[in-house]
Amino acid sequence: MRFPTRLLAANLWVAFFAWAAYLVLVIVITLAIHFFGNLTQSAWEQAGQLPRWVVLFVGVAMVRQFLPLFIANGQTRRQFGFQAAITTALYTPFVALLMSAGYLVERVLYTIIDRPQSLERAHLYTDPTQVPLVFLEHTVEFMAWITAGMFMGAGFYRWQAGGLLTIPVGVGLVVLGLSAVGARFGVPMSGFSLGFRIPAGPVLTLVMGLGTFALGLLLTWSVIRDTPLRNGG
Amino acid sequence: MRIEARDLVLRYGEVTALDRLTFELEGGKIYGLLGRNGSGKTSLMSVLSAFRKQSAGSVLLDGAPVWENPAVTSAVSLIRDAGESVDLGTAADALYFAEWLRPTWDAAYAKELMELFGLQPKANVKAMSKGQRSAMGVVVGLASRAPLTMFDESYLGMDAPSRHAFYDALLADYMAHPRTIILSTHLIEEVSPMFEEVVVIDRGRLIVHEETERLLARGHAVTGAAAAVDGFVTGLTVLGEKVLGPTKSAMVYGELDAAHRRKAAEAGLTLGPIAMQELFIHLTGGPK
Known part of the structure; x- marks a missing residue:
C-alpha cells in the first residue's frame, strides 16, 4: 500500500487556502463588530461551526468523487479505503491545527484592539491559547464529522435515495464525537449525549x-467494500 | 493480456445483463465489442475492469481473477462516457491523479494528446463540452498505457475530425506499445477497420467471436442483372436487396464455395464484400 501523497496534498492545499480566506473574512467581520457594535467574545469560536460542515462534505467528496476516480485508475476498493483512511486521519488534525492557529491570530488582533477573547461555550480548554487542548477538541470533532460524511456519502453513492437511511447513523457518529469532547455545541441534536458520562480528561477524549x-x-x-461504480455520473 | 470468461453472469435485480457468457481472447490485439443497446457490452467491460463484481462465473486476466486484485486492476483501464476517470476539478487535476495512480502512465504522451485535442489543462472538466470531456477520457485512456485498455463508446461525443484523430493516435500508439484494446461502439463502419477480431453479444450471450476478415468473408454482395441475381440467391440467406433499374444487388450471408463462385461467374454476376454493419444487423436479429 502506498502513502496517499497526492490525495493528501490536494486536500491539505485546498484546506489551507480555504482557511486563509475564511480567517480574513472572520477578521473583517470582527473589526466591523468592533467598530460598529460591541465586541465581547471570540468571533473565531462562533465561526467554528462552518468548518465542521466543510469537513463533513470533504468526507462526502472523499467517497463520491475519489472512490470512482481511484477505481477507474486501476486501484482496488481496499487500496482506496486504506488511502482514504490515512488521508482523513492526517487531514483532520491538520484542519484542527489551522483552527488552533485561528485562535492565536485572533488573540493578536484582540490584544491590538484591546478586547477580551472570552469563550461563550464550555470546551476542553478554558482559554483559546491552550493550544494542545484546542487542537485535541477540534481533531476529535473533525474525525467524527469527516467519517460521518464518508459514511453518508458512501450510502448515497451506493443506494442513491436509499442513502437517506444512513443519515441517522451519520448524525450518531457526530453526536458520539461531541460526547467524546464532553461539551454541548450549537449543533442540531448535539444536546443528546447518548447517555455517556465522560469525566473531563484529554486522554479519555x-x-x-x-x-x-x-x-x-x-x-x-x-458500504464501499463491494460497491459497484455507477453506470452514469 | 489474455482474457477468459467462464459462465459469466451479472444481474441487476431481476434483469440478467450477462447470461452465462463464455469466451476467450488471447490478447495483444484490437477487439471490437459489438452489440445492440442493452446487450451487455458495458456490463461485460465493467466486470473486466472490476467496476462491478459478477453475480456468478469467473473472469480471469492472464490467469488471475480481477476482483480486488491490485496486480490485475492496475493493468486495466476502462474509459466510459460516465467520466469517472476525469471528473475531478480541472483537466490538470485529472492528469495529476492519473499520473500517480497509473504505474504505466506516460506524462509526455498525455501532454501531446492534450495538445492534439486542443484541451486546456486549467479548464474545468465538468464545464467542458461533451466532445472535450470525451477527448479527456481518450487522453487518460491512451496515456495510461494499461495492458488492457477499453473504450466504451467514450469517444462518441467527439466530432468527426477529433474521432479520426483518436483512431490515428490509437493505432500509432498500439503499434508502438502493443497491448490489448477493446473498443465498444455503435459507429461500426467507422471503427471496424481497426478491429482484428470481433465479439458480438446479444442479450448477455455470445453470438460471434471471430477474426474480422473471416467474419467479413461470410457476407457477400451479389450484383448483376436482376433475374440472374434472383436465381443465384435462391436457397441462400439474403440480408437485403437494392435495385437500380435492371441491376440488382443482394447481400447474402454464408460461405460461398467454389461451385457458387463458378455459378456466379457464369451468370455474369459480381461478388463483393459487404459492410460489417450489415452483418451485425443480421447476427443480432435484424431491425427491431
Missing part, C-alpha cells in the same frame, strides 16, 4: 475520538 473515527471508517468500509 482522545480514546473516545479515535474510537469514533475507527467506527466511522469501519461503517464506511462495510
Whole structure:
C-alpha cells in the first residue's frame, strides 16, 4: 500500500487556502463588530461551526468523487479505503491545527484592539491559547464529522435515495464525537449525549475520538467494500 | 493480456445483463465489442475492469481473477462516457491523479494528446463540452498505457475530425506499445477497420467471436442483372436487396464455395464484400 501523497496534498492545499480566506473574512467581520457594535467574545469560536460542515462534505467528496476516480485508475476498493483512511486521519488534525492557529491570530488582533477573547461555550480548554487542548477538541470533532460524511456519502453513492437511511447513523457518529469532547455545541441534536458520562480528561477524549473515527471508517468500509461504480455520473 | 470468461453472469435485480457468457481472447490485439443497446457490452467491460463484481462465473486476466486484485486492476483501464476517470476539478487535476495512480502512465504522451485535442489543462472538466470531456477520457485512456485498455463508446461525443484523430493516435500508439484494446461502439463502419477480431453479444450471450476478415468473408454482395441475381440467391440467406433499374444487388450471408463462385461467374454476376454493419444487423436479429 502506498502513502496517499497526492490525495493528501490536494486536500491539505485546498484546506489551507480555504482557511486563509475564511480567517480574513472572520477578521473583517470582527473589526466591523468592533467598530460598529460591541465586541465581547471570540468571533473565531462562533465561526467554528462552518468548518465542521466543510469537513463533513470533504468526507462526502472523499467517497463520491475519489472512490470512482481511484477505481477507474486501476486501484482496488481496499487500496482506496486504506488511502482514504490515512488521508482523513492526517487531514483532520491538520484542519484542527489551522483552527488552533485561528485562535492565536485572533488573540493578536484582540490584544491590538484591546478586547477580551472570552469563550461563550464550555470546551476542553478554558482559554483559546491552550493550544494542545484546542487542537485535541477540534481533531476529535473533525474525525467524527469527516467519517460521518464518508459514511453518508458512501450510502448515497451506493443506494442513491436509499442513502437517506444512513443519515441517522451519520448524525450518531457526530453526536458520539461531541460526547467524546464532553461539551454541548450549537449543533442540531448535539444536546443528546447518548447517555455517556465522560469525566473531563484529554486522554479519555482522545480514546473516545479515535474510537469514533475507527467506527466511522469501519461503517464506511462495510458500504464501499463491494460497491459497484455507477453506470452514469 | 489474455482474457477468459467462464459462465459469466451479472444481474441487476431481476434483469440478467450477462447470461452465462463464455469466451476467450488471447490478447495483444484490437477487439471490437459489438452489440445492440442493452446487450451487455458495458456490463461485460465493467466486470473486466472490476467496476462491478459478477453475480456468478469467473473472469480471469492472464490467469488471475480481477476482483480486488491490485496486480490485475492496475493493468486495466476502462474509459466510459460516465467520466469517472476525469471528473475531478480541472483537466490538470485529472492528469495529476492519473499520473500517480497509473504505474504505466506516460506524462509526455498525455501532454501531446492534450495538445492534439486542443484541451486546456486549467479548464474545468465538468464545464467542458461533451466532445472535450470525451477527448479527456481518450487522453487518460491512451496515456495510461494499461495492458488492457477499453473504450466504451467514450469517444462518441467527439466530432468527426477529433474521432479520426483518436483512431490515428490509437493505432500509432498500439503499434508502438502493443497491448490489448477493446473498443465498444455503435459507429461500426467507422471503427471496424481497426478491429482484428470481433465479439458480438446479444442479450448477455455470445453470438460471434471471430477474426474480422473471416467474419467479413461470410457476407457477400451479389450484383448483376436482376433475374440472374434472383436465381443465384435462391436457397441462400439474403440480408437485403437494392435495385437500380435492371441491376440488382443482394447481400447474402454464408460461405460461398467454389461451385457458387463458378455459378456466379457464369451468370455474369459480381461478388463483393459487404459492410460489417450489415452483418451485425443480421447476427443480432435484424431491425427491431
